[in-house]
Amino acid sequence: MFGTEEDMMTASQAAHAATGLQMPPALPLPVLHVREDADVGYWSVTTLDDSGRLADRSPVRVLGWTAHQPLQVSMSGSAGWIVRADGGPLAVGARGHVRLPVDLRRRLGLTCGDRVLVTTRPGQGALVVYPLPIVARLLESCEASVGPGLQHA
Structure with a gap:
């Protein structure tokens, strides 16, 4: 049995205690806020693994989806749309991953290791996947x- 959290010491804490030095205070962790008024609330570039899961x-x-949440997948233009849907044929994985079905990956031209842009649409409760070549x-x-902009040397 390991005891309570207060009973346990890290190696660093033990070294400080042995020398009589006090541990420096822990740094505060930032709190990430999602703007509720933004329809595109979050952007991420991530990789597809060999089973079609989004790594990130x-x-x-951000969307507040939980493990085993039923999902529905569709395609609009050159993007894959994933929405929460009762009785949907897919679900968020046990560890919180979303897996793109094979037919959607084929239609988007995606294979293992490809990188995609993932955006959230909080107002629509949707996650949208764009292949990077499209972006x-x-x-x-x-x-x-816009025009030529800066000239390259």
């Missing part, structure tokens, strides 16, 4: 419409 679980946490083309078209 933070968008799921790159969109950015290139924006740059072309």
Whole structure:
């Protein structure tokens, strides 16, 4: 039995206690706030693993989704949309991962190791997945419409 948290000491705490020095105070952890008025509340670039899971679980946490939450997946344009849906055919994994189904990955041209942009749409309770080549083309078209900008040497 290990005892309570107060009974346990880290090696660093034990070393400080042995020398008679006091431990410095712990640094405060930042609190992450999500703006409730923003429809695109959170952005993340993440990788697909070999089973189609999104490696980053933070968008799921931002949306407040929990393990085994039923989900529905659809495609709109060049993006995959994932929404919470009672009786949906998919679910958030036990560890909080979202797995893109094979048919959606094929339609988006995604394979293992590909990186995607994931955005949340809190107002719609949705997670949206964009393949990075689509994002790159969109950015290139924006740059072309703005003009040459800075000249490269």
